[in-house]
């Protein structure tokens with residue numbers, strides 16, 4: 001298919017960009033880091049969203065090269081931010097199946113000089129259920145590098161609650177679909193339940209898709225640790241890139 005061919009040349013043609021969306025600590029209100037979000041500027045189709053092309057990249061195997069590119073780019077960029085800021089990078093299920101993923105992550109940390117404690121990898125529930133034992137082994141090795149792991153899109157996949165306690169997660173990210181329905185009492189009950197679950201397992205919870213002050217109030221009241229969403233900021237160019245551009249002017 002054309003899109004698969006085009007994707008193969010996207011890196012070399014400089015069509016991929018990484019945007020960064022702020023994540024805030026709710027207790028202090030301070031910026032804690034950014035999530036790296038990939039964008040593809042296709043020469044004729046315009047902006048293609050990752051929802052459309054990640055699946056294609058997974059089918060063709062291009063995800064390995066793209067995933068490495070994003071990780072390297074994000075680590076390199078984060079190296080020039082304030083040292084307390086972390087960067088969160090999405091790993092696809094297929095990448096997790098790459099045999100040398102631990103070596104890839106380690107190599108990129110060494111090359112870019114980013115402290116492992118500043119990198120967080122986001123993995124979906126679906127990515128780990130395919131082969132639980134293998135996933136558990138991999139996650140332990142990744143954590144052995146000093147990198148942290150967040151479970152992404154929590155509440156939408158096929159995991160069981162058992163996964164939560166048997167895997168060494170450092171963060172739970174509540175999927176934005178729950179926040180988007182937060183005027184609905186059932187969606188609110190789910191948000192509260194996930195926050196309570198995080199508290200009892202002692203795993204910090206980040207809420208995604210926070211758009212309004214009233215959503216933020218609900219989260220604070222329920223003891224949510226971190227939040228991310230348009231209320232705080234949309235995905236944008238790296239803060240250090242913006243600073244470099246300003247310097248040049």
Ligand code: G
Nearest residue numbers: 036037038049050051054070090091092235
């Ligand atoms: O930024 P946006 O809302 O368009 O992202 C849509 C989806 O694409 C999200 O589920 C997000 O996790 C995924 N995504 C964004 N960037 C990357 C990436 O670099 N790698 C992978 N595997 N998924 C990504």
Ligand code: G
Nearest residue numbers: 101102103104106107110141142144145146
């Ligand atoms: O060799 P070096 O000093 O760069 O290693 C730093 C840390 O990363 C060490 O704790 C080492 O165990 C770990 N490490 C180095 N290379 C690899 C690797 O290829 N795979 C894994 N899983 N860990 C590695």
Ligand code: G
Nearest residue numbers: 037090153208209210211228229230231235
């Ligand atoms: O990796 P993950 O599936 O969590 O991807 C996050 C996605 O959510 C990104 O595509 C990002 O653009 C999108 N997003 C981030 N904040 C908001 C928000 O406040 N509202 C909505 N609708 N989408 C958001």
Ligand code: MN
Nearest residue numbers: 035090122152
């Ligand atoms: Mn994510």
Ligand code: NA
Nearest residue numbers: 152153175176
């Ligand atoms: Na999500």
